[in-house]
Amino acid sequence: MPWDEGLVNSLVYDKPDPSEGRVVSYVQAVNEALALALDSDPEVFVLGQGVDDPTAMFGTTKGLQSKFGSHRVFDTPLSEEAMMGVSAGAAMNGMRPVYMHNRPDFVLLAFNQLVTHAAKFHFMDNGQTTVPMVVWAAIGRGWGSGAQHSQAIHGMLLGVPGLKIVMPSTPYDAKGLLLSAILDNNPVCLFEHRWLMKKDGVVPEGFYRVPIGKGIYRRRGGDVTIVGASHAIELGMQAATQLAGEGIEADVIDLRTVKPIDEQIVLESLHNTGRLVVVDTAWMKGGLCAEIGCLAAEKGFPDLKAPVVRIGLPDVPAPAGFTLEQFYYPDAARIASAVRGLVRS
Amino acid sequence: MPWDEGLVNSLVYDKPDPSEGRVVSYVQAVNEALALALDSDPEVFVLGQGVDDPTAMFGTTKGLQSKFGSHRVFDTPLSEEAMMGVSAGAAMNGMRPVYMHNRPDFVLLAFNQLVTHAAKFHFMDNGQTTVPMVVWAAIGRGWGSGAQHSQAIHGMLLGVPGLKIVMPSTPYDAKGLLLSAILDNNPVCLFEHRWLMKKDGVVPEGFYRVPIGKGIYRRRGGDVTIVGASHAIELGMQAATQLAGEGIEADVIDLRTVKPIDEQIVLESLHNTGRLVVVDTAWMKGGLCAEIGCLAAEKGFPDLKAPVVRIGLPDVPAPAGFTLEQFYYPDAARIASAVRGLVRS
Amino acid sequence: MASNIRYPYKGQGDQGFDVFAGAHAPDALVGLYRAMLRIRLIEEEIERRYHQDQMKTPIHLVIGQEAAAVGCCSALRLSDLVYSSHRTHGAYLAKGGDLKMMLSEMHCRINGCVGSRGGSMHLIDKAVGMAGTSAIVGGVVPIAVGAALAIQMKREDRVVVVFIGDATTEEGVMAESLNFSALKKVPIVFFCENNFYSVQSPLATRQPARDIRAWAESHRMPALSVDGVNVLAVRDTVSKAVAHARAGRGPTFIEVPVYRFRAHGGAGDDSKTGYRDVAERAAWEAVDPLLLFRQFLARTAQLTDASVMHMEAEIASEIAGAFEHALASPNPTEADLYRHVYAD
Amino acid sequence: MASNIRYPYKGQGDQGFDVFAGAHAPDALVGLYRAMLRIRLIEEEIERRYHQDQMKTPIHLVIGQEAAAVGCCSALRLSDLVYSSHRTHGAYLAKGGDLKMMLSEMHCRINGCVGSRGGSMHLIDKAVGMAGTSAIVGGVVPIAVGAALAIQMKREDRVVVVFIGDATTEEGVMAESLNFSALKKVPIVFFCENNFYSVQSPLATRQPARDIRAWAESHRMPALSVDGVNVLAVRDTVSKAVAHARAGRGPTFIEVPVYRFRAHGGAGDDSKTGYRDVAERAAWEAVDPLLLFRQFLARTAQLTDASVMHMEAEIASEIAGAFEHALASPNPTEADLYRHVYAD
Ligand SMILES: Cc1ncc(C[n+]2csc(CCOP(=O)(O)OP(=O)(O)O)c2C)c(N)n1
Ligand SMILES: Cc1ncc(C[n+]2csc(CCOP(=O)(O)OP(=O)(O)O)c2C)c(N)n1
Ligand SMILES: [Mg+2]
Numbered sequence A, B: 001m002p003w004d005e006g007l008v009n010s011l012v013y014d015k016p017d018p019s020e021g022r023v024v025s026y027v028q029a030v031n032e033a034l035a036l037a038l039d040s041d042p043e044v045f046v047l048g049q050g051v052d053d054p055t056a057m058f059g060t061t062k063g064l065q066s067k068f069g070s071h072r073v074f075d076t077p078l079s080e081e082a083m084m085g086v087s088a089g090a091a092m093n094g095m096r097p098v099y100m101h102n103r104p105d106f107v108l109l110a111f112n113q114l115v116t117h118a119a120k121f122h123f124m125d126n127g128q129t130t131v132p133m134v135v136w137a138a139i140g141r142g143w144g145s146g147a148q149h150s151q152a153i154h155g156m157l158l159g160v161p162g163l164k165i166v167m168p169s170t171p172y173d174a175k176g177l178l179l180s181a182i183l184d185n186n187p188v189c190l191f192e193h194r195w196l197m198k199k200d201g202v203v204p205e206g207f208y209r210v211p212i213g214k215g216i217y218r219r220r221g222g223d224v225t226i227v228g229a230s231h232a233i234e235l236g237m238q239a240a241t242q243l244a245g246e247g248i249e250a251d252v253i254d255l256r257t258v259k260p261i262d263e264q265i266v267l268e269s270l271h272n273t274g275r276l277v278v279v280d281t282a283w284m285k286g287g288l289c290a291e292i293g294c295l296a297a298e299k300g301f302p303d304l305k306a307p308v309v310r311i312g313l314p315d316v317p318a319p320a321g322f323t324l325e326q327f328y329y330p331d332a333a334r335i336a337s338a339v340r341g342l343v344r345s
Numbered sequence C, D: 001m002a003s004n005i006r007y008p009y010k011g012q013g014d015q016g017f018d019v020f021a022g023a024h025a026p027d028a029l030v031g032l033y034r035a036m037l038r039i040r041l042i043e044e045e046i047e048r049r050y051h052q053d054q055m056k057t058p059i060h061l062v063i064g065q066e067a068a069a070v071g072c073c074s075a076l077r078l079s080d081l082v083y084s085s086h087r088t089h090g091a092y093l094a095k096g097g098d099l100k101m102m103l104s105e106m107h108c109r110i111n112g113c114v115g116s117r118g119g120s121m122h123l124i125d126k127a128v129g130m131a132g133t134s135a136i137v138g139g140v141v142p143i144a145v146g147a148a149l150a151i152q153m154k155r156e157d158r159v160v161v162v163f164i165g166d167a168t169t170e171e172g173v174m175a176e177s178l179n180f181s182a183l184k185k186v187p188i189v190f191f192c193e194n195n196f197y198s199v200q201s202p203l204a205t206r207q208p209a210r211d212i213r214a215w216a217e218s219h220r221m222p223a224l225s226v227d228g229v230n231v232l233a234v235r236d237t238v239s240k241a242v243a244h245a246r247a248g249r250g251p252t253f254i255e256v257p258v259y260r261f262r263a264h265g266g267a268g269d270d271s272k273t274g275y276r277d278v279a280e281r282a283a284w285e286a287v288d289p290l291l292l293f294r295q296f297l298a299r300t301a302q303l304t305d306a307s308v309m310h311m312e313a314e315i316a317s318e319i320a321g322a323f324e325h326a327l328a329s330p331n332p333t334e335a336d337l338y339r340h341v342y343a344d
């Protein structure tokens, strides 16, 4: 019963078409990926605060401990830095830990281990060791999460060599990217978004992977390129649908992986549209928006017909209050209006 | 006797012109700023590992403890996270701590306190508290510093609301920015660079401030804009001098502050030159290079005549070995050649 | 079933009050009871209304832990400082925080104690010494130590108390903070409410069977343990620690076993989900700090049912008024969002 | 002047060997001496050449601390794992690391043990169980615990030893690591070389007068203290801790008072700068671990001056050869820089 459960439950998403396959919830998709990985590989284990409690990490770890045992799915002390190091050390010695966090904010306590150790060990010891671990965390938003419980930190990590970062936007990707992350031989951060957790989607039953490092078009259109990942894609698609009604057609690119970025797909789209809007769930300064915007100016310059637009959080900490939250977070309308401005200029 | 002392001593810099004023070393400039601040304000105190030992934080804290007492200049336990919080707590209660680190790498242990506490408290408590503290750290480079002792982390912090970041490139700025940082009512990170520490410069004796948030032209020229801060300016100026010999004139902008960035000066220069090279001492991805590059595409687009070029570290951890270091770090020649490419295209 | 009680109560129940009562005037004792009752009734009203979704804020109720907050803060002066973790309500109210400002904050109104920026986890009011809170477990601890250092450097006659939970002792920063405060002998009291759980994780999955008190003491400071359902014992123990700190003798760690009767967060109890036995909660409810103290005060003829009813009515009307105030208060505007990012 | 000796030696000097010697064959004892001597001579040669600037790497010499490294690693099997902080030379060599690969690494050559990526602080060779190091104080500790967890999960018959210093105990992650390893009873030994200093900061400016051993023990694990100049005592104590771990009984903390005769980093001693008294170093030099053990071996007729001279000559020639090898080795190329950023 996390306090924002009600809020997330109340969100309304388009229903997937069951004729396209089995429909499951986002949470179940994550749960399936964990169960499959635990089942197929004795090296995989899952740890994190409360992964074995009744709320089961938003439901994603439900049933795993009783199925796979308390040595493979276990609770941890409130010791984020040590547990990150423990995960790295286990990974360096033949295991594949999946370390789960309620909030990315808590990962900040472990930046020394993540950034200066896990990400660099394979390089530092000349490839003697690999560090196959997954750091999973769910970005909070709404219901008073506030400045210390809603930080989207992927932007801070874009410059960290050796790290991979994936941010799924659909149940299909949530499962496929998590499986890829677990099988990857590098530390991979997987940032979920709380607001996607009650989304349903078509998800194959068995094992499959979504490749790390490859983006995907969620929609094609020649007028503008909207780029993002995770919940930003939800907003981007809403905006694109609105705009289509006005005769403006957008490419919507879901990066899926924000490090390393699939530069090719962004540049390809930009080549067709000449216009770029970058949408992110995090701050606009110095993060994913900046990286993609700079990429356009650096490698897509000849194609660029209009200024790059960033849509994300202002340079302000997240407020807790409901009214302030409404002013703080961008929505589809803001994206649509930015696109209109670009296309009509 | 830090192990890279010899290396830093061997670096050769242009000598300042003594007719322009009193010449002192970079280290002495920092020392003077600390002494002035301690002397003029009983709320100021200086803490950090070894600030009172014979090496005196590269010499910057020399003599301070004997002059101002061990209650105002003191050594700390090896507890970076707690000491960052202690600094914040003292700052919230009427003091002005200057917390010094040998390396920015050690600040990563305290990101939770810096990012999620110090930077946000003034916002979170609705302005009841201010957090006037300085986090000082010197970026390492060379002599085998390696992956864990040479990280330039300012790029990770650009998206953190509430934080200010300054990066002086001259003895004059080192003193003036440190004094501004100490007098600022916000948490300010001041990142020095080890390779600047034996540079001499003209530095006024008494109290003065270099404003936070304002960049400065180090050189004017209409063909290209080179932007950076700290040691990147040293390289940028060397490159600009070379290029001038070839008839290419560069604006060199020293940002001095990398958060909040003086966007005006960058855009103004870009308006004149139409070409932008961003140079940084950190990784090129997702950091200062990305931010400035995106700024150009976003707000300077009409002026941009050529692709933005970033010059910084590749997406690789810092190697320890000397030969590898030479391949790793960019130099003036690389900047100059990038500029030539831009201007001639 | 006693066998399902993982963390039994080990105190002396209502017999535990007698040794302390003599030191207090009857009025003061009744005042302590009233302060606890007020917190209980406020929490219950918040809980009752929470499902209406007008308080769009996470809540961490202190029902069951009132004696700790009240006993502790009653040993402090207005000028002393309290820092707290996420579970703020008890400390805020006991330290003298304004109920209207608290409820406005929880209703996300501009006149909330932190202007709708913080919500329930950030009840802060420097005017009464409720100096800071953090939603990050352990995050506020070194900040509180820093406050104590500032007090020491400025030679002020104040002490700091930081409210933490049992799980907070697992955060590395806690050990670092104990070490530094013992080294510098700063005037601080670490007030550790051990309710045996971190969210739904029992102590046993997070720590070996170590003695928290002995662990704290190994950092070279006095460490005490006190029955957290006994408001007088808490007050007495904190008073000693505060006197120690005021005398310049440094920090004290106090372990305070308590029990929360509700879920970690939100309204209602969640014991039925199975992470703790309902019997465990029930056993602790039998030593409800309000019940015990009322029994003692009744036994010693210091409180009648009638006076309790009178109190309840008074408090209920205060609470109703404060909710009305909050609900009638204005929302923040967009411009408010951009204030106080940087200080001038 | 004894009064300037802040951290006096408290052991039994060469009398301390007798109780342990009986358990070892004479050959084994001489072997231990030789291992210590080899490390000493290697360190001295590194020191002698350091000013030539051919080893472009920070160094943290272990001169004075050889008995700790040798005593500890002699209690381990090849398959056991050692993790270490920045002061790596002793552990690397004692665990069986290759001298040529070490010196190549320190000369930044491609055939260094980590291909010139790490330098002196990252002497790693998984083939001999030198499993990982970190230049961040405390950084390697939870990683070592994770290695022990992996061993436990895979039911391997191995133990982990992590080499740390006194200052490492001030890092929060250390307390977190003790708690977790005690909770899970993973097979690890925390081997804490207490040399009383962190760079030039004495223990007293960083910790109150706490007992490191008792502090560790409060996390609910056995904690022992052993004379760090006595190679046999160290070996014996580590053997016990290792047996405890192998038996599945969990972690042990060992405090090992030692003294470093040189500066924290670089070549030469820096006592004259004043952060510690030269008399303190001199007093410890009187209980130089090599000197004492040699005295004992001589006294018990197990080692002659001639055999020491023979050893020295042998070792000197090995060292000379290894330096030659390093100096003749190739530098990395630009392409090498881009290898091993990501694993396949
Ligand atoms: C660093 C960090 N990790 C995890 C959390 C999630 N969390 C919030 S409250 C809480 C429980 C803390 O337990 P304790 O300190 O015993 O306090 P209690 O809630 O029992 O009063 C947890 C784990 C957090 N807020 N911060
Ligand atoms: C987190 C961190 N803080 C500071 C440093 C700088 N530093 C390097 S070695 C060292 C001394 C550590 O002392 P100790 O653990 O006692 O080991 P010793 O050097 O005495 O062997 C310090 C402070 C560091 N490397 N990492
Ligand atoms: Mg608790």
Ligand SMILES: [Mg+2]
Pocket (backbone or CB within 6 Å): D165, D166, D167, D193, D194, D195, D196, D197, D198, D199
């Ligand atoms: Mg030491």
